[in-house]
Amino acid sequence: MEDENELIALRRKKLETLRAKGIDPFGTTFDVSGSIAEVRALFKEAEIFRVAGRITAHRDMGKSHFLDLRDATGRIQIYLHAKEVGPELFDLFRLLDIGDFIGVEGTSFVTKSGEPTIKVQTFQLLAKTLRPLPEKWHGLQDIEARYRQRYLDLLTNEHSRTVFEKRIVIIRETRRFFEDRGFVEVETPILQTIAGGAAAQPFQTHHNALGIDLYLRIALELYLKRLLVGGFNKVFEINRNFRNEGISRKHNPEFTMLEAYWAYADFEKVANLVEELICYLAEKIHALDLAKMEAGAPGRPSVPIAGARESSPLQIAHRDADGHITRTINLKRPWRRVRYRDLVREVAGKDWFELSPDQRRERAMNEFKLEILPQLADFEVTQHVFEKLIEEKTIDPLFVTHCPKELVPLAKQNVEDNSLVDVFELVINGVEIAPGYSELNDPIVQRQRLEEQAGEEKQNIDEEFLLALEHGMPPAGGVGIGMDRLTMLLTGAESIRDVVLFPLLRPRKL
């Protein structure tokens, strides 16, 4: 190390001293009575406990010392007294730093102030740390550092830890929800020769042995539908998609998608299922908040926990940095369902669809002050109005149904008006959370629609998918849910980077 600061130099020196004493600074296996939360739950006075974790605080009283030991489940206080452990162990103790992992065996007791504590009889060093941890009170605040060194964020910021615990619950409970309803989870290719199922730029790679270019998938859809052809009635997949596009508060190049397909259902049955799923997840998240609050959340209380008791599970409060509620999303069912054109008429004028394309364009630009690029097609002008004047302003759940068919080439056309498709777009909190369709299973129409969409780029049409459809796909309802955005919604996160453990950042020079 070239320009090592004194804090690191000192820790390295302690490391060498430990080695000289014949102690392995990086430890070995240690049997524990349980995780720290489990030990706290089992806690009774005057019993022997073995507990391991990282030292996160040290209160030095001279001959007696109080330490905080932490793991991801919680915090427990350790008491160490020079006489109790003897001179040899006390010397070893003096070589410890905040951040080190230790394993402790000792007797439980409760202090004057009522804190459950383990009085150390013996302990082992399990891992020495060479760098100091961020400050104990404020934690790691630097946004960039929190993303690049997420481990430090998780270690020091209770709120961040809670968000990721919630993400874990959301993914797990989503699996459970679908499995409980007879859906089976499958895995389909990430490496694809044609990246189909959506309109997005794919990442490109190359397979050396086959000598072919491959793409990382942008959607799950076309393979899951092949499984409907293959006789699966209810399938789902939760996994990563990749889109080689911009990075923003709402976009990470890799993101987690759920797609589910349900034979013999349609978009309305799927809409009911999605309502049920999201309310189910909101209740599980609320239960987690309550459980944390009951357990007396160790460390600083996180903001969402503070408001958990008085809030209903279906009222999702989003807060600013100071903990003030900025808005509340009401998930109470039934959710509003409105046709796309009716919504557009509400905001853009009853006559919107009677205007000429040029008049629509003019109204969008002059009356609504929207930027309309000249190359936008007529339906895209309306879609732009929809996004700016409806989608972005919608907070409570809204199913937008019967969209124009140009927007959704993989959905079934409406029998009464075949310029529309039988679909919904679920919008919550200003973003599109989930599209759902009555799936198009007519191979002839599907070919036409894909050709219209592809334009000149016919090589992008997945012929293998069309071949599968020709063998017969049952009518089905399907849905895709962006799990990252759903997690943002349910945790109150304002950025996708706050719900993705390791968001993509430009590499820095170390």
Next chain:
RNA sequence: GGGUCGGUAGCUCAAUCGGUAGAGCAGCGCCCUUUUAAGGCGUUGGUUCCGGGUUCGAGUCCCGGCCGACCCA
């Protein structure tokens, strides 16, 4: 890609008009046998993101770059 804002000790943050770079935490030394953001006394620690420029003098002003946040496309 464009605009706005930001980058100061390991961490959290100060630094007035351009005038000796500071504090708290952490660390180090000493005191204290129930502390809990422990306390008390003392103390170490800086490529002010990088490179130029203006100036007697730059953390501060100007230009270029790097990284990030937000907004727009």
